[in-house]
Amino acid sequence: xxxxxxxxxxxxxxxGAPVELKCNYSYSGSPELFWYVQxxxxxxxxxxxxxxxxxxxxxxxxxxxGETSFHLKxxxxxxxxxxxxxxxxxxxxxxxxxxxxxxxxTLQVKP
Amino acid sequence: xxxxxxxxxxxICQRGTSLTIQCQVDSQVTMMFxxxxxxxxxxxxxxxxxxxxxxxxxxxxxxxxxxxxRPNLTFSTLTVSNMSPEDSSIxxxxxxxxxxxxxQYFGPGTRLTVT
Numbered sequence: 001x002x003x004x005x006x007x008x009x010x011x012x013x014x015x016g017a018p019v020e021l022k023c024n025y026s027y028s029g030s031p032e033l034f035w036y037v038q039x040x041x042x043x044x045x046x047x048x049x050x051x052x053x054x055x056x057x058x059x060x061x062x063x064x065x066g067e068t069s070f071h072l073k074x075x076x077x078x079x080x081x082x083x084x085x086x087x088x089x090x091x092x093x094x095x096x097x098x099x100x101x102x103x104x105x106t107l108q109v110k111p
Numbered sequence: 112x113x114x115x116x117x118x119x120x121x122x123i124c125q126r127g128t129s130l131t132i133q134c135q136v137d138s139q140v141t142m143m144f145x146x147x148x149x150x151x152x153x154x155x156x157x158x159x160x161x162x163x164x165x166x167x168x169x170x171x172x173x174x175x176x177x178x179x180x181r182p183n184l185t186f187s188t189l190t191v192s193n194m195s196p197e198d199s200s201i202x203x204x205x206x207x208x209x210x211x212x213x214x215q216y217f218g219p220g221t222r223l224t225v226t
Contacts, residue, residue: 044154044203044217086153097142097207099215101154 002027004089006102013077014110021072021105023061023087032090033063033070034099039083047072047085057081077109113140113206115218123224124194131190132221134204139184142207145177148220149200157202160187194225 003026013019025031035047048056050063050070061072070087087102114137124130134143143160158166158179166179181187191198204218 043219046214046216049214096159097215098144098156098159099154099205100156103153 002089002091002100004087004100004102006085006087006105008105009103010106010108012108012110015079016076019072019074019077019081019107019109021085021087021107023070023072023102025068025070025087025089027068027089027091029091033061034088034090035059035061035070035072036086036088036101037083038086044086077107079109079111082107082109113137113208113216115204115206115216117202117204117218117221119221120219121222121224123226126195126225128194129190129192130194130223131188132202132204132223134187134189134218136185136206138208140206140208141210141213143181143187144205144207144215145179145187145189146203146205146217147200148203154203157189160189191223194223196225199223199225 005024007022033050036044037047038044059072059074061070063070084104084106086104088099090099116135118133122130145157146154147157148154156169157172157177158168160166160179160181162181162184176192178190201220201222203220205215207213207215
């Protein structure tokens with residue numbers, strides 16, 4: 001079955017510390033992986049997708065098919081990074097467009 | 112990007128009643144979806160709203176409980192029927208513009224409380 005697992009509900013770090021939000025997936029085909037972010041009182045928005053292989057707001061994520069993981073990393077956390085982060089999966093070759101979301105991790109960056 | 116609005120933004124309803132949520136997009140989109148986010152939980156896809164035909168429901172969701180309409184390429188409604196307190200959730204509309212593998216945009220959500 002398709003599944004996305006984010007093992008941490010809350011991750012609390014100090015400003016300037018490295019951050020890693022974990023995401024593991026279960027999928028037999030070729031998935032597309034995404035990270036979505038929801039800042040306080042804002043709507044859910046795309047942060048990055050694995051096929052773009054880009055860095056957004058200092059965040060990067062590498063798809064590791066061997067470990068079925070797509071962890072989100074940032075070397076130096078900023079207070080404005082405090083938000084809810086969701087990892088999501090979409091069938092790579094499907095035309096359905098459907099997303100499967102993980103449970104979400106709240107990132108709290110303390111001053 | 113896509114500008115998505117939802118009405119109402121929130122509502123408090125009595126059990127046994129129904130509520131219709133509207134989703135309006137500023138321009139034509141390829142796909143529209145409805146998600147539910149129960150308190151403390153992640154987003155779960157309810158259905159894909161198909162223009163001019165019946166919606167495609169995910170396992171655990173049925174048309175009688177969540178009737179959906181999509182009369183054109185920019186508008187959809189989700190009705191939560193015969194509500195119970197378990198239906199208290201945030202309901203989100205999302206859209207894909209262009210190819211189905213394009214970015215998915217989300218509306219602001221409708222916060223529903225059933226008493």
